[in-house]
Amino acid sequence: MADEQQTLLDERALAEATSDPGARIEQLRREIEHHSYLYYAKDAPEISDGAFDSLMRELRELEAAHPEFYDADSPTQRVGGYVGEQFAPVRHAQRMYSLDNAMDLEELDAWLDRVTEAFGRMVPVVCELKIDGSSIALTYEGGRLVRAATRGDGTTGEDVTANMRTVKDVPLRLRAEGLAGIAAGARGGAAGADGPAAPIELRGEVYMPKSSFDALNAAAEANGKQAFANPRNAAAGSLRQKDPSVTAQRDLSTFLYAAADERALAAQGQWELLEWLREAGFHVNPDVERCETREAVHAFCERAVKRREALPYEIDGVVVKVDSFAQQEAMGYTARAPRWAVAFKFPPEEKTTLLRDITVQVGRTGKLTPVAEMEPVVVAGSTVARATLHNEDEVQRKDVRVGDTVIVRKAGDVIPEVLGPVLALRPEGAQTWHMPATCPSCGSPVIREEGEADFRCISIDCPAQALERLLHWASRGAMDIDGMGEEIVSRLVESGRLSDVADYYTLDAVELSMLDMGRVNKEGEPIRLGETVAKKLVAAIDASRTRPFARALFGLGMRHVGKTIAEVLAAAYPSIEALMAASEEDLAAIDGVGPKIARSVYLFLRTPDNVAVIERLQKRGVALADEARDESEQLPQTLAGLTFVLTGSLVESGMTRDEAGAALKARGAKVSGSVSKKTSFVVAGEAAGSKYDKAVALGVPVLDEAALLRILETGEVPQTPEASAGE
Missing domain, CATH: 3.40.50.10190 (BRCT domain)
Structure with a gap:
């Protein structure tokens, strides 16, 4: 690269002596695309970042001086700055399937056995790292990027074309070497310099590098904003920004690995497809291997597990695919996944961290749950600072104590879990933990009924239970008051406007719009909920008045009454009056109910405070009955x-x-x-x-x-x- 700056100066001088700015613009575009390809697809740059920036600056200046040469596919057009009609539905050329999982090498071997049985021998497979990002489908027509869509439900995704055009390693035009690999006539059109006549849909993963994720969260925290949970969520959220210029600032990258219909290509298998994608200009993960024995597959998976932490991006497993497309077609699909591929999932990642405290959370039924408050630690791609310890017996069974260094993992890579302490690091004087004798929310005594693992607060005035009951009533499985989340409910409770679920139906849009959200703007003025959100909430509250009776029963939060039992009760007694008139024995006789649930329902519906709430709900238009059906x-x-x-x-x-x-x-x-x-x-x-x-x-x-x-x-x-x- 020693002479690159002089070379660029020579080229610029030549360009200035040329009277055809259009030719120079086209030359610069091709040159920039070439260097982008070497940087992203080949990982072999020929010029420095500074030299690349110099080319880009010259192109911008020429395009600004000669707008008649505008081209939407120019490298300068990657950063958008408009807000348009975003996220229209896009139907994929072929369904985007899920993958079956192999949770260990034994399950992976079982899949390899099925492949071997299908063909009478072990056939070559391709092992690829499973990138923990957001799936994307890119459609090229005439060699140009015309559409980008999220995975969605597998059949239909969201149109994120404007945003994907800002991702720098996505080619806006396929390279000539890639176009040459498209099978002539496979889709009814000849291949050539201008690309195939019909569109081709290519698939891969959008991800955010670990370093970019850390920088994004650091900036968010500095500005008092919510940090992203993990790089996968950050990538998905960045991809769905309404303003493409925001996406452009998020430093997203891609790895491409599939085509919707491989018959459009000359490639005969996955290994050849990956090579074609590289030649076409796409960023393809270099860490892939074509394996002909199960020992080689095992070795690849074991290396991936060991290298996971050192990689600059998150992975959560290895994808193993039958290489030959013909053999893939012979194996076919189940209802949800291809039989010719499997995802080997990594063992749950375990980390150690400091247990700062054990706090107690009070649920809507008064149940007290101990919660581990830990020094934040990144586990399986996201920061973990809290985890449930379930009950006092579980705390003592694991023998975790405040001050311990504890082992943390995510069950199924999702739910944080404390496995236990590192006893060798236990500080002197660490005390065995016991449930407090009084409720941390209201100070009332707590009880533990004989035969039960849980402690409970039985005070009906407990504010923690009130908040949880209000949130439960508004939840999707109950009355589904869309938008009524914890922050708004908490503010309504603190302001005295909500004390029980019947109070929801006294709220109006004007009052809600003025709700103080407990924050101030740059001028020091309180931030209000606002008219738009308030109107949506009132509409959602009104819509909830006519939810099915079973959902209202579930929403009331009776102990032991989940969604299924609520449906059983509503089927037996289709109105609240009928249910309240039923005896404990009648309730216990219902198939699936039994004495314990019957007792809970019977007592709940005879508690004066609860009856008063039910009466207020009815007066405010909540339909606590199912319409009579003609038998x-x-x-x-x-x-x-x-x-x-x-x-x-x-x-x-x-x-x-x-x-x-x-x-x-x-x-x-x-x-x-x-x-x-x-x-x-x-x-x-x-x-x-x-x-x-x-x-x-x-x-x-x-x-x-x-x-x-x-x-x-x-x-x-x-x-x-x-x-x-x-x-």
Whole structure:
């Protein structure tokens, strides 16, 4: 690079002697694209950052002086500055599937066994690092980037084209070497210098480097803003900014690894596809390997686990794919994932940190939960500072004490969990922890009923319980008052406007708009909730008045009454009056209720304070009853005796799992939240989780969404679930 500055000066002098600014602009664009390709795709820059910046400055100056040569694909156009109609729906060329998981080498071997059985031999596979970012689909038409979309539900994503154009390692135009690899005639058009006639959709991951994530959070904290939980969330949030110039400032990067339809390319397999992506100008992860033995696959996975911390970006596993596209096609797909690929998930990452304190959290039913307050530590990509310790017995079983150095991990890489102390580092005098004798919220005595693990505050005036009850009533599973979050509810409680759930229905938009949010602006004036948010909240409150009776029962927060029991009670007694008139014995006789739940419901509905709240809800227009149904219109109970479990998102129908469950129950089925050998069918929607895996392990028939819709339409179940995802 020693002579690069002189070379640039020579080129600039030549350009000044040329009377064709358009030619120089085009030359600069090609040169900048070439150096971007070497930097991002090849990791082999030929010039310094300063020299690159010099080329970019010259191009900007020329384009400003000659606007007639404007081109949206120019390198100077990557940073947007407008706010337009964002996030329109985009249907993917082919569905973007999830991946089945292998949680250890034994499960990975089981997948390799299935591959070997399918072809009678071990076939080559490609191992790639599983980037912990946000999936993206890029569509090129005529070799130019025309559309970028998020994964969405796998079938339809959000249009984030303007934002992706700001990501510097995304080529706005495919390189000639890449265009040459597109199979002529595969899509009905010849390949050439201008690219294929039809669009091609390429897929990969958008991620935020660790260093960029740290800088972003440091800036957020310095400005008093909420920090991102982890780089994955930061990447997803940056990708969905309404102003592309904000995305441009977030330092996002990409790794590309797939095509929606590989038949559009001359590549015969995954290994060749990755090479084509590099030649086309994309950033492709260099840490990949084509393996022909399971020992080589194991070695790659073990190296990835060891190198995880040293990498400049987050990974959460290794993706193993059958290399040959023809063999991939032969293996096919289940309802949710390709059979020819699997994600080897890393063991939960464990860290040590200081246990500063054990505090007590009071829930909506008065339950006291000990919480570990720790020195913040990054675990599995996000900062952990708190974790539940469940109850006093659990604290003493793990023998964790304030001042201990404790081992922390994330269960399933999601939920923080304290495993136990490092006894060798325990300070002298560390005391065994016990639950306090009084409630930390209201000071009332706490009790522990015989046979129970939990301590409870039984005071009905406990402010902590009031807040939790109010939040529970507004939650999505209950009355679904959209936007009524903890911050707003807390301010309403502190201002004296909310004391029980009936008070929601006395709020008006004018009053809400003036709610002091407890912060001040730059001028020192209090920040108010505002008219726009207030109107939306009032509309959501009004909409909640007509929620199904079962959701209101769940929202009341009766102990032991979850969503399923609330539905059972509402089916037996379709109005609050009928339920309140039922005896304890009547309630206990309901299938699925029993004496313990019956006792809780009976006492709740005979507590004067609770009855007063129910009466106020009715006076304020909350429908605490289901509309009477004509028995002659009742659907045939053809699913009686069958138990269904729903998992994942229902894409084709647009139904929520609750709505699908209600439709199944209308035909007599039971809907459970857990899978067992007694489960009749598991319905696996998009991104089905552990329930799908358990169904496969237990041999429970698995149905896809199409099979569910046939059942709801006909009332009949398949004799042999041909739509099974667990074959």
